[in-house]
Amino acid sequence: MGPGTCDVWWAGTAWMRPWHADLLSDGERTRRSGLWDAQHRAQYTVAAALLRLVAASLSGGSAAGVVVDRTCPDCGRDHGRPRLPGTGLHVSISHSGATVAVAVSDAGEVGVDVQQVEDGSVQELSPLVLAESEAGHVAGARDFFTYWTRKEALVKATGDGVTVPLCEVVVSPPGTPPQVLAYPRLGGLAAQLRDLGPEPGYVGALAVLSPRPVVVRERSAEQLLTAR
Numbered sequence: 001m002g003p004g005t006c007d008v009w010w011a012g013t014a015w016m017r018p019w020h021a022d023l024l025s026d027g028e029r030t031r032r033s034g035l036w037d038a039q040h041r042a043q044y045t046v047a048a049a050l051l052r053l054v055a056a057s058l059s060g061g062s063a064a065g066v067v068v069d070r071t072c073p074d075c076g077r078d079h080g081r082p083r084l085p086g087t088g089l090h091v092s093i094s095h096s097g098a099t100v101a102v103a104v105s106d107a108g109e110v111g112v113d114v115q116q117v118e119d120g121s122v123q124e125l126s127p128l129v130l131a132e133s134e135a136g137h138v139a140g141a142r143d144f145f146t147y148w149t150r151k152e153a154l155v156k157a158t159g160d161g162v163t164v165p166l167c168e169v170v171v172s173p174p175g176t177p178p179q180v181l182a183y184p185r186l187g188g189l190a191a192q193l194r195d196l197g198p199e200p201g202y203v204g205a206l207a208v209l210s211p212r213p214v215v216v217r218e219r220s221a222e223q224l225l226t227a228r
Helices: 018-023 026-033 038-059 119-129 141-158 222-226
Strands: 005-012 090-096 099-105 110-116 180-182 192-196 202-208 215-220
Touching: 005 038, 005 202, 005 222, 018 038, 026 038, 038 090, 038 099, 038 222, 090 141, 099 110, 099 202, 110 141, 119 141, 141 192, 141 202
Parallel strands: 005 215, 090 110
Antiparallel strands: 005 099, 090 099, 110 202, 192 202
16 A cells, blocks of 8 residues: 555455454454344454455455454443554444445545445434435435435544434535535544445445545455455
């Protein structure tokens, strides 16, 4: 990776292989075993394995030897956002349906989000996601999920997560270049916001906390996940 770069790796749960589980830490295996259905276990396995495979490809080491710290800063449990200590890299993971995204950046804290476009959830979720000024720009489900992924990417990058209501984060409308217009407690948030191009039927967005432009590259993880 060159300086000021963010790579977004796309994967499908169909690419899961039995050896992926061997790359997970004991804590990750425990967490995976507690997931209630096969799709969620596949999402978690592919994301965790892919993160290590990408990190190993950058460091030249083995994927099994990559240390991933998931310590929650609030409670100390092993369910926080992943970090790669000692590498200088910032990472983020997202998954929805059969699609998995892993973002790795050296430019600043990063957040990635992908959502499967589903018409049925828009009406229920809109009050939780949209600011009053944004509702009039939603002409269909894809517009709504564009708003949602842009905002989720931002709260992941800042580390605020669910502590910041998405309806208080204001971004530019779908169909316009993604920009941060307002963010609670951080009026001057320096963030690079991008729309991504996942598989048809999905919407994705990326946020990197950097005052300077970031080179974003979207890449397929099929070879990394299925090479053995």
